[in-house]
Amino acid sequence: MRSFSILLSLLFLIAVSAACNSQGQVATTMSEETATVENNPVAFKYDPPAEAGKVTTVDESDDYWRENLSSQAYNVLREDGTERSFTSPLNDEKRAGIFTCAACGLPLFSSDTKFESGTGWPSFYEPIDAAYVTQDEDVRYGMRRVEVSCARCGGHQGHVFPDGPKPTGLRYCINGVAMNFAPATDLGIELEEK
Template sequence: MTKIQKSETEWRSMLSPEAYRVLREHGTERAGTSPLNHEKRQGKFACAGCGKHLFDSKTKYESGTGWPSFWSPVSPEAVGESQDNSWFMRRTEVHCADCGGHLGHVFPDGPAPTGQRYCMNGVALRFIPEGTG
């Protein structure tokens, strides 16, 4: 059960159409389209749906996939995971632990120290530069 409950009408009114499609309908943005893929400043990445701090810039790396990638969330409690068997493959979906918004997927081919690649949709995240909030 997610901590933040809103009606679909409320979600639609507060999110852009693309953010709604990704966060609420489990969509995927086109690779290479997010400005966050090239974000190099220090700061945090929060859920675009509810503002929960999910990832830190210290764990962001260039995976070459076209989506913002991280080797770890800020804490295990920040995100939830579930099995995704769509597109004729088995993947692990990652969602915001507070609002349940779909963020992307995690794969076991990331760098040390975790070996994980949290491949996130940029439209599902909001970047907050260090020192601004």
């Protein structure tokens, strides 16, 4: 009987370690994808305007973006694509810091205004500066939505909906692959930890 229960324990341990391994593989795949995105030469830039609130637009060629963005980032930023929900590591990013446009480095959102929307996409109740995003009516796919783009490079970020929390009542639903995250400590700025 004793050896039977030891055998059961062993089987259980093997099952648990197999489950851990498969999760480990998922994690590895995700970090590889993240690495691809983060290795973009354009990405990882933190490039606020020389004068706060004043954005100078840039107009790069399609070839430039194809060369400098990962295929996922290109699809979202330049072709108005949408990433699969719950796939971006930025959805669970809880540290204090700044979310920048993955294409041009413009700071778009702060951790101060990030909230858990349950949608699987990083969500904010307002941008860092209204001048840093453009908002346009989007009537594609039989829906009437408001598209949010980077005001500097025109990169598609996501949409804004009127069902967010206080104080604005807005929900900026943003594709994680369209942004990069810079921790406040790396930038030498102080933001409240959430």
